[in-house]
Amino acid sequence: MKLPDFWKTYAVLAVLGGLGAYVYFVESKKEGKPEKSKEKVVSLDxxxxxxxxxxxxxxxxxxxxxxxxxxxxxxxxxxxxxxxxxxxxxxxxxxxxxxxxxxxxxxxxxxxxxxxxxxxxxxxxxxxxxxxxxxxxxxxxxxxxxxxxxxxxxxxxxxxxxxxxxxxxxxxxRDRDLLHVQRDAVRKLEVTGPDGGYALARDERGEWGFTAPLATRAGRWSVDGLLGNVETLRMESVAAEEPGDLKPYGLDKPARVVRLGLADGNTKTLEIGGATGDKKHYARAGGRSLVAVIPDAIVDELGKGKDALRAKRLLEVSSFDVEGFNVEAGGAKKAYGRTASKDKDGVETSKWKRTVPDGKDLDTTKVQDALFLVGGVEVQEFLDKPAGAETYGLDHPALKVTIREKDKPESFFEVGEKGGAYYARRAGDEAVLKLDATKAADLVKKFSEL
The missing domain is CATH 2.60.40 (Immunoglobulin-like)
Known part of the structure; x- marks a missing residue:
């Protein structure tokens, strides 16, 4: 008797089932051979x-x-x-x-x-x-x-x-680090060179400022970049271990000298001499006889002079850290304060209020925009030997803002206008600053309208 076709299907399934059982009960029982570890050449700790x-x-x-x-x-x-x-x-x-x-x-x-x-x-x-x-x-x-x-x-x-x-x-x-200095340990920086000299100091808040040739603000990130080059400076070769004469290397009268005053009271000095002719210079660390060859990167940075390190924004302000500020504009004096609270989800929100002359709640976005713009106004020119205040409209400023930031002392800036040009003075700065006129006018407008 001929079996129905479906019995063929059952037969195939039976064979497959048998194979599966074999794999499970036989192959799965086989232990995998672990890969043989390689022999170490030496026994070393x-x-x-x-x-x-x-x-x-x-x-x-x-x-x-x-x-x-x-x-x-x-x-x-x-x-x-x-x-x-x-x-x-x-x-x-x-x-x-x-x-x-x-x-x-x-x-x-x-x-x-x-x-x-x-x-x-x-x-x-x-x-x-x-x-x-x-x-x-x-x-x-x-x-x-x-x-x-x-x-x-x-x-x-x-x-x-x-x-x-x-x-x-x-x-x-060989240890190629010339100075062994960490940028965070530097408290003072003095540089002398063919284009003049300058000195900077860092205050307890970490802010850098020039102390010579005049008191003026320095750009935090600009100074940090220069110190980063000093920190990572490595010699590329040794020109002389014990030179009898420094003159061939231009180190009898160094072209540039960098002095670093450290937090522990010690001083590190870098002397830079003549060029080697292949985009490198001779240099040595103060107190060491070794003459090294260093890349030109740090020489190029120093060659930019003090203006490359100056604060090129009107005032660096963290708008979210400002707790209050006073504004004098158009003959009126106003004061503003910020309060912080948490919503039902625990998210902190800020609210601004004009506290003088009234107690009006303000649009927080408008206040934040005005504060943010302070750090967006570029300085186009530094006038280190300014004439009288009336020359720049600063005898009667169009705007004066005094800012109180968290954990920082009060700071201020004032803006004057003369003949369509805008000038400013700021805390801790002896210079008069010529500002970007468009942004300065917008700044005066925003604060006057608060």
């Missing part, structure tokens, strides 16, 4: 390493010794070492793994570039013997390097990128 040396055929030996938490070079000359570079080399050595053993009993080591080795790394750990690793030629595919240890005959390979870590020149491991 970098925290215990006290000495590190790098040498090789045709190379100067570079030897470093750890002194507390810092490193110093002892060969080929005594000098401070770059601790970060030294630790990077040790990390690479600590994690160095054998990719493949090429031969347990190799013939001529010279065939692998190991006699003599191209690079030899030696480390000494506290309380332990010295460990060495020799590095030779690259493999034909250039993805690996032949290597061995002197106390064992076998030759093995390691990743080429790992081996490259140990190919260092003495200067690569």
């Amino acid at each position: 970098k925290a215990k390493v006290k000495e590190l040396s790098l040498a090789g055929a045709g190379k100067e030996e570079v030897k470093l010794v750890k002194d507390g938490t810092s490193w110093r070079l002892t060969a080929p000359q005594a000098a401070p070492a770059d601790a970060q570079e030294a630790e990077s080399v040790l990390s690479s050595l600590e994690g160095l793994e054998i990719d493949e053993v090429v031969s347990e009993t190799p013939g001529k080591l010279s065939e692998f570039g190991l006699d003599p080795p191209k690079t030899k790394v030696t480390v000494v750990q506290q309380g332990g013997p010295a460990q060495e690793v020799l590095f030779g030629n690259k493999t034909p595919d250039e993805g690996s390097v032949y290597a061995k240890q002197p106390n064992r005959p076998r030759v093995f390979t390691v990743a080429a990128y790992s081996a490259n870590t140990f190919d260092k020149k003495p200067f690569d491991l």
Whole structure:
């Protein structure tokens, strides 16, 4: 009797079910073989390493010794070492793994570039013997390097990128930081140069201002940028370790001198001499004999002069930190205050009120816009030796605003108009400022209408 077609379907399903059961009960029982971990080349705890040396055929030996938490070079000359570079080399050595053993009993080591080795790394750990690793030629595919240890005959390979870590020149491991200064620690800055000198000081609120040649406001971010260049300054090479004569480097009479007064009372000095002819300059740190070669970036910044560091906005105001302000305009005096409260969702909202001469609630957006505009008015020209106030319409200012910000002392600015031009004076500034006329007129209008 011929079976119906649906029995064929049942048969197929039965076979598939059997296969599924096999996979579940048999294959799932098989234990996956864990991948074999690679063998480390050396047994190393970098925290215990006290000495590190790098040498090789045709190379100067570079030897470093750890002194507390810092490193110093002892060969080929005594000098401070770059601790970060030294630790990077040790990390690479600590994690160095054998990719493949090429031969347990190799013939001529010279065939692998190991006699003599191209690079030899030696480390000494506290309380332990010295460990060495020799590095030779690259493999034909250039993805690996032949290597061995002197106390064992076998030759093995390691990743080429790992081996490259140990190919260092003495200067690569040298401390190239000239001044070792953090910008946040600087409290005073003095600069002398061919275009004159100037001095700045930072107050307890972190605001920078010029103290010479006149008292005038400085741009916070401009000064911070210059100090950032000083903080990250690194020498590109050593021109002379112990120069007998500074004149060839232009350091007998430095072209520029930067003095930094620090929070701890110490002073750091950078002297910049002549150009090397390849967009670099000679320089040295005060108190050190070493003459270094530095990039021109900081020289270019200093060459812009004091005007590049000045506050080029009328007044830097954080509108959301303003707690109140007074306005004098058109013969009227008004005062304004801000109150803060939280809504039912806990979100803080601000409300502004004119407190003098009345107690009228104001449109908060209009007040915030006026305050925001204060920091948007650009200074077009600084008049460091101004004439009388009447020359600029400042004998009878069109606007005077006194601002009270949270955790800051009162500050003010006043704006005058003369012949269609707008001028200003501000707190802590001996100069008269010529302003962008369009924005200054808008500023006067906005505050007068509040």
